Amino acid sequence: MKLSLLLLATVTRVAIAAMDPIVIKGTKFYYSNNQTQFFLRGVAYQYSQTEDPLADATACKRDIPIMQELRTNVIRTYYINATADHSECMKLLEEAGIYVVSDLSSTSEAINRDDPEWNVALYDRYTAVIDELSQYNNTIGFFAGNEIANSVTTTDGMAYAKAAVRDMKKYIKEMGYRSMGVGYATADVSAIRTDLANYLDCEAEDEIVDFFGYNIYSWCGDSTYAESGYKVRTEEFANYTVPVFFAEYGCNTVSPVPSLRSRPSTVTT
Numbered sequence: 001m002k003l004s005l006l007l008l009a010t011v012t013r014v015a016i017a018a019m020d021p022i023v024i025k026g027t028k029f030y031y032s033n034n035q036t037q038f039f040l041r042g043v044a045y046q047y048s049q050t051e052d053p054l055a056d057a058t059a060c061k062r063d064i065p066i067m068q069e070l071r072t073n074v075i076r077t078y079y080i081n082a083t084a085d086h087s088e089c090m091k092l093l094e095e096a097g098i099y100v101v102s103d104l105s106s107t108s109e110a111i112n113r114d115d116p117e118w119n120v121a122l123y124d125r126y127t128a129v130i131d132e133l134s135q136y137n138n139t140i141g142f143f144a145g146n147e148i149a150n151s152v153t154t155t156d157g158m159a160y161a162k163a164a165v166r167d168m169k170k171y172i173k174e175m176g177y178r179s180m181g182v183g184y185a186t187a188d189v190s191a192i193r194t195d196l197a198n199y200l201d202c203e204a205e206d207e208i209v210d211f212f213g214y215n216i217y218s219w220c221g222d223s224t225y226a227e228s229g230y231k232v233r234t235e236e237f238a239n240y241t242v243p244v245f246f247a248e249y250g251c252n253t254v255s256p257v258p259s260l261r262s263r264p265s266t267v268t269t
């Protein structure tokens with residue numbers, strides 16, 4: 001009994017000390033302390049468009065153990081209130097070994113695909129989120145835009161997204177914050193997917209995304225890596241110069257989702 005308690009204490013201490021920052025080198029993420037590659041096992045965590053999921057400690061206490069059951073090691077949040085207190089949720093996430101990638105926009109303050117701008121109000125909003133989350137070692141980075149272009153006629157917005165990426169990378173450097181990535185999360189639109197990805201990964205290092213997030217919903221029903229299109233989509237990034245990962249994934253056409261039906265009851269409660 002004594003031995004197992006001791007072991008538990010050791011494991012806990014290691015888990016907390018292990019929460020060192022993630023860094024990006026080339027096309028991969030690494031733990032900063034030992035250069036071991038970090039593989040993202042992520043969940044999108046946002047239950048409404050206007051409520052900050054990391055400011056609600058009651059919800060975090062309820063949900064983080066479920067994320068642990070899924071072996072999640074990173075969550076994506078879409079809306080953070082930059083002036084709210086995130087210390088409790090961030091601490092709980094840290095204790096669970098979970099990192100965060102957050103969007104910088106909010107529902108009302110975002111680059112609007114129908115009338116795109118990159119302006120001072122958005123700059124202030126974005127930098128406020130960075131200021132807030134930079135305090136926490138388990139922040140990996142940020143999305144400067146999400147699905148801004150979703151058709152051939154909405155690609156103008158990508159110039160503004162790219163400006164936002166450039167300015168936020170510069171801001172993080174100027175503020176002397178530790179290294180955190182600034183990326184973009186794309187919709188999966190066949191007519192624009194290749195050009196859009198290449199546009200965000202060309203020109204100088206301080207102008208391009210630090211990582212590229214792919215929102216992809218082609219794995220429907222009882223599919224496979226190849227059949228779903230994931231294989232081909234992945235291979236298209238063979239020469240990409242920064243990390244690429246699925247920033248949303250699954251299926252949004254089939255209902256109910258098979259994996260939900262067979263989910264253990266402990267997860268559904």
Ligand SMILES: *[C@@H]1O[C@H](CO)[C@@H](O)[C@H](O)[C@H]1NC(C)=O
Nearest residue numbers: 017018019020031033034036
């Ligand atoms: C590197 O560090 C991480 C966390 O700090 C740990 O999970 C991993 O096992 C370490 N890798 C090696 C090879 O020690």
Ligand SMILES: *[C@@H]1O[C@H](CO)[C@@H](O)[C@H](O)[C@H]1NC(C)=O
Nearest residue numbers: 019020021032033135136137
């Ligand atoms: C964050 O990580 C750095 C580098 O590993 C470490 O020196 C620092 O103590 C950590 N800060 C916190 C609050 O854990």
Ligand SMILES: *[C@@H]1O[C@H](CO)[C@@H](O)[C@H](O)[C@H]1NC(C)=O
Nearest residue numbers: 050052055081082083084085
């Ligand atoms: C953001 O958080 C602050 C501090 O808790 C609060 O006063 C403010 O109302 C919140 N804003 C929104 C839009 O929820």
Ligand SMILES: *[C@@H]1O[C@H](CO)[C@@H](O)[C@H](O)[C@H]1NC(C)=O
Nearest residue numbers: 232234235236237238239240
């Ligand atoms: C990657 O680069 C090689 C060498 O230039 C080229 O042959 C190949 O077609 C490229 N692959 C993709 C997916 O762009």
